Amino acid sequence: MGADRGRRYGLGRRRRSTSPVVLLGTLGLLLSGCGSVPDSGEVEPVKASPAGESQVRVYAVPPREKAEPDEIVNGFLEAMTSDDPDFAMARKYLTKSASDYWEPGAGTTVLRTAPDPAGPKEPASGQGPGLTYPLYGDRIADVDASHVYHPAEPATYNQAIHLVQQTVADGKKEWRIDSLPQGLVLGDSDFQRNYRSVNKYYFASGQNSLVADPVYIRQRIDPTTRMDPVTQAVKVLLDGPTNWLKPVVESAFPQGTGLEKDTRTLEFDDRNALKVPLNGKAAKAGRTQCRKMAAQLLFTLRDLTATPVGQVELLADGSSLCVLSGEQAEEFAADRGTGRGDDPxxxxxxxxxxxxxxxxxxxxxxxxxxxxxxxxxxxxxxxxxxxxxxxxxxxxxxxxxxxxxxxxxxxxxxxxxxxxxxxxxxxxxxxxxxxxxxxxxxxxxxxxxxxxxxxxxxxxxxxxxxxxxxxxxxxxxxxxxxxxxxxxxxxxxxxxxxxxxxxxxxxxxxxxxxxxxxxxxxxxxxxxxxxxxxxxxxxxxxxxxxxxxxxxxxxxxxxxxxxxxxxxxxxxxxxxxxxxxxxxxxxxxxxxxxxxxxxxxxxxxxxxxxxxxxxxxxxx
Structure with missing residues (x-):
């Protein structure tokens, strides 16, 4: 049912580093996929989260005054692994023009281990004055802007980060990054810590059976959209099927259906029921169609909860469209079983x-x-x-x-x-x-x-x-x-x-x-x-x-x-x-x-x- 469901925060190991990123961990069970900021635990510097320690949280901090080029590069690479809103701290390592260019949501390159900056190389050929830091690693996958994971046979990753000195307050000069790869570049352990696999569901063309369509969303609040994991899952479902699956499936949601404006948080109540506010496009659906829409949502949300989803209620322009329970949604399962013991x-x-x-x-x-x-x-x-x-x-x-x-x-x-x-x-x-x-x-x-x-x-x-x-x-x-x-x-x-x-x-x-x-x-x-x-x-x-x-x-x-x-x-x-x-x-x-x-x-x-x-x- 997708990648690891529910993770625990754990205390990180001590690890020496000169980079300005802190890691904070605490014990606690993540039941619904929504992370909360720990309020206790040990603060410690790290270079990157150790492999296998997917429970840790990384918190980015800005570059220190008069930071050396190595610190700028390492600090930026580590800040990319955090949940910082809109990667605000990561942007502090960039020039204004580089920050305007850089789109973290454009996609993610996944390397076997964290990118290794080798350098600097000086002078930087064709890029004017400054320093160039080549980035090396073994590329194993890419995740595109529509959240689709694309594996690859291991291949050499070879990109670069370029730094210049820019004038800041009081006429002082500080090193900042003015050229960098688009999107995020993460080691696999950091990718696993920050992202989770979720199945979104669509109907097989001409059928009443649901088909899983896996994508990756953020484990906690998405830094770019500020949506919690439940809202992220609903949004990617409403965005439609992935290009690979699209020719053989269809969605029950009317064209143009989306979440109600400014919806960033969706919470289950004490009965594990959820109300989903949709825009006016959803109001076009009749009752039968609405039940199928709710079934798509129910199946999609199963990956995000430790207990069965009780029911989903769909709203459009504030009015209730339909309600569907988890048991009722079973009629749309691809394999409803025989009622026998299902032995091999x-x-x-x-x-x-x-x-x-x-x-x-x-x-x-x-x-x-x-x-x-x-x-x-x-x-x-x-x-x-x-x-x-x-x-x-x-x-x-x-x-x-x-x-x-x-x-x-x-x-x-x-x-x-x-x-x-x-x-x-x-x-x-x-x-x-x-x-x-x-x-x-x-x-x-x-x-x-x-x-x-x-x-x-x-x-x-x-x-x-x-x-x-x-x-x-x-x-x-x-x-x-x-x-x-x-x-x-x-x-x-x-x-x-x-x-x-x-x-x-x-x-x-x-x-x-x-x-x-x-x-x-x-x-x-x-x-x-x-x-x-x-x-x-x-x-x-x-x-x-x-x-x-x-x-x-x-x-x-x-x-x-x-x-x-x-x-x-x-x-x-x-x-x-x-x-x-x-x-x-x-x-x-x-x-x-x-x-x-x-x-x-x-x-x-x-x-x-x-x-x-x-x-x-x-x-x-």
Whole structure:
């Protein structure tokens, strides 16, 4: 459900520095995402917040009189990491013209560690008299002005800050910055301390199911807009979907809807209910439309509260438009579940589809399902269970054929829906995946005819789905999101297996649409090899893989490619498959060559459930 929800303020470590920035910390639980200024704790100078200490607060101070150039540069870089209103203190390190030019909200460059000013270089070629301080670092991501996170394979960051001496009061001269990169430049630890990932929600085009659209907002008051986190989240929702998701979603809010003028704070009452004042454009909405608007808000605000949102009331020009409770909003969830226990399934040692009891304190014996996929008639190698848990799709152990059958009653297997003509299992069918619309997806890895296939309603003749931007890569694995508008693909090329997310577009006739996958984007650029993956919520995946020269790890990754230190999970050896439920309380289940089928309950270590088996999956 996005990046770390709720943070604690902690006492910072002592760290020597000559820079004029102070850090103040105190203990306390951040429940709604809104920070308050601590009124106790130790004041101490720092160079930058240490990695992993995301609880600290940095308070900027102006440059001291007669500050040396090094102090000016370091002081400005550190002031960028604070919550100072409109970065007023940071601007004191700039000349008037540089302050007018500099727009902190233009975007954020994220480096692996805090930018390192190397210099000065003198004289500054082409920039007149003064000093130039090159800035170096490893760039790992950018966050644009619309709050979208763009990961990048680590690359060298090389910009510069230029200083001049300017005359101040009493004719004295002081060093100030007159040229600098636009936006903010932060180390990853400072970025994680200052920003949080939030899912805003829109409706899948033509559907009543909501789709998560992750963006980053400030952890506390936004220095530029002075909005608290709740108000920031509402504003970014009203701004509309991100450009990548826009072609496949729609918003219920009337065009031009925004917050009532000068709204900077929105507070939940003691029942965890919220009133949201909107401008007059919202008054155009009828009751049905208003309920959908409120559902978008309710789902968006879930990431910002430690307790469930009670209700949302929408106001326009001071008049109430509608009220929607958290329970009522569930009708718009992409995966509303079946009412069953939502336990995972796996393929047992006899090639049968069986149900695991992973959620029990002591897992019971696996139970084969009914029908040909569970009675051994079809020997399975990989499976996918429909989200309604009435049917399942199974790929035979040799990877050649795909069958679909009921798992609630006995029946004959019938003919396979498709068969691959690849020469070996590794060149045949992948594990299948079901979306929330009831469609079934599978890829054929046959080198002579590689293709992505979709079966509308999980039956009939397959439709070949065009995937734009494959560029010679082969699909090795896939998982479709519950909302059906995003697909995660494992793509192999040049000895590397990458994880990319594609947008599922449906064109023309709604009853028999032409479907394609567009605009692939990297979800794990730092990983050299991705072994297995699964959706683990509306905008999160759990991924098994390794970085170049590293060891295998299991970690959570947002669909926008962002990660956090808390996303790394306890290690387990030789994982070949992994499964996660849409509910984050459901344990992860994995296939480990060393330990068998294992589960990871909350707050515990991996536990073996059965010693032999393969292909663990949750419905979907």
């Amino acid at each position: 399934y796996y393929v047992d040692e006899l090639g049968r589809l069986a149900l695991l009891r992973a959620g029990n304190e002591e897992p019971g014996s696996p139970t084969p399902v009914a029908g040909p996929l569970g009675d051994g008639t079809v020997k399975l190698g990989a499976v996918g269970v429909a989200r309604d848990e009435r049917r399942a799709a199974g790929v035979t152990g040799d990877g050649k054929s795909l069958y679909v059958s009921s798992i609630l009653s006995d029946s004959e297997p019938g003919d396979p829906l498709v068969s691959s003509h690849g020469t070996g299992p590794e060149d045949r069918l992948t594990a299948p995946s079901w979306d929330g619309r009831g469609d079934l997806w599978v890829a054929d890895r046959n080198p002579d005819e590689p293709r992505l296939l979709r079966f509308a309603g999980g039956k009939g003749t397959p439709q070949t789905v065009t995937v734009e931007g494959l560029d010679g890569a082969r699909i090795e694995g896939l998982r479709v999101s519950a909302d059906g508008v995003r697909i995660a693909l494992q793509l192999s090329k040049d000895g590397r297996t990458m994880l990319q997310i594609g947008r599922v577009e449906r064109h023309a006739d709604a009853t028999d649409p032409v479907v394609s996958v567009a605009e692939l984007q990297s979800a794990a650029p730092q990983m050299e090899t991705v072994t297995a993956m699964s959706w683990a919520g509306p905008s999160r995946l759990v991924v098994v893989g390794k970085e170049a020269g590293g060891v295998q790890q299991v970690r959570y990754i947002q669909t926008d490619g962002s990660t956090s230190a808390s996303g790394v999970l306890p290690g387990v050896n030789q994982v070949t498959a992994i499964a996660a439920g849409d509910d984050e309380n459901q344990p992860l289940v994995a296939d480990s060559q060393d330990a068998g089928i294992v589960r990871l309950p909350s707050g515990a270590n991996w536990q073996t459930m059965v010693e032999t088996g393969s292909s663990p999956v949750y419905p979907g």
